[in-house]
Amino acid sequence: MEQLIEAIVKPLVDYPDKVQVEKEENVNRIVYKLSVHPEDMGKVIGKQGRVAKAIRTIVYSAAGSHQKKKTYVDILD
Numbered sequence: 001m002e003q004l005i006e007a008i009v010k011p012l013v014d015y016p017d018k019v020q021v022e023k024e025e026n027v028n029r030i031v032y033k034l035s036v037h038p039e040d041m042g043k044v045i046g047k048q049g050r051v052a053k054a055i056r057t058i059v060y061s062a063a064g065s066h067q068k069k070k071t072y073v074d075i076l077d
Contacts, residue, residue: 001063005032005073008055013040029070032059036075044075 002021010016015037024031034055036044045052056073063071 001030001032001059001071004062005034005055005059008058009034009036009044012043012051013037014043015040025069029072030063031072031074033074033076038077041075041077 002023005021006019009019013019013036018035018037018040020035022033022035024033034044043051044055046054052073052075059073060071
């Protein structure tokens with residue numbers, strides 16, 4: 001899943017080498033923490049959060065078919 005998130009985000013940003021995805025997993029949920037270069041934050045979030053929402057939708061649908069845990073994507077500052 002980390003590779004999927006990176007594959008979606010890297011073409012959007014100016015600093016693809018700064019894209020990092022970390023996974024935190026516990027009993028009932030999985031959280032993917034996405035961090036990008038500060039200048040790329042607006043590109044990842046998009047106008048009114050549309051890009052971020054699209055990323056989350058893709059990840060949720062892909063994760064939902066593979067895992068029984070609730071999945072979240074957090075975009076870190």
